[in-house]
């Protein structure tokens with residue numbers, strides 16, 4: 001199932017659509033595919049950070065796509081998701097925080113989905129391979145960190161953002177593994193919140209699978225407690241959630 005950009009994102013204006021899914025053949029996608037459609041194309045190779053600041057607005061206006069298959073159309077944006085994740089990193093229990101560079105984790109949470117400003121939120125149902133998704137994201141981060149930020153403050157901030165994004169992507173350090181788990185628990189929290197606010201009319205069971213891939217025991221405990229809350233909620237409705245799509 002491939003949704004077009006208009007269905008899965010709400011970009012700022014009609015001429016700034018995120019061309020990612022059905023619109024551009026997978027291997028043809030470049031940051032240019034999106035930039036060429038923008039009425040206010042950000043200036044490159046300048047010492048001003050403003051073009052980058054404006055690109056970040058797209059994270060506020062692009063919705064997380066996974067919920068829209070369940071008719072949750074006014075749901076969270078990508079930056080909503082990254083904001084709560086960044087706060088969660090600051091609440092790491094002592095058994096984790098004693099082993100982690102927490103400020104780096106907080107930065108990683110704020111940066112990890114930045115490429116979606118141009119790439120959009122690609123979900124497993126979009127038919128785009130992991131490798132292709134990661135190619136688009138890496139090219140977008142190069143565009144942001146080099147072409148937009150390369151001359152800002154000597155390029156140091158751009159280099160740091162690019163490095164932290166790569167660390168998350170490689171998922172080898174404890175910090176990166178922790179932030180990957182935080183990415184998952186943030187989704188589980190949101191799943192329960194949408195089910196509650198829709199008073200049991202929306203069954204988001206399929207997202208519970210994400211929780212089973214959490215690795216660190218401390219975050220697994222947060223997930224288990226959240227799933228307990230969820231079970232209590234469904235018990236209170238007298239309904240039994242099932243793992244099937246609404247449509």
Ligand code: ZN
Pocket residue numbers: 081112113183
């Ligand atoms: Zn994320």
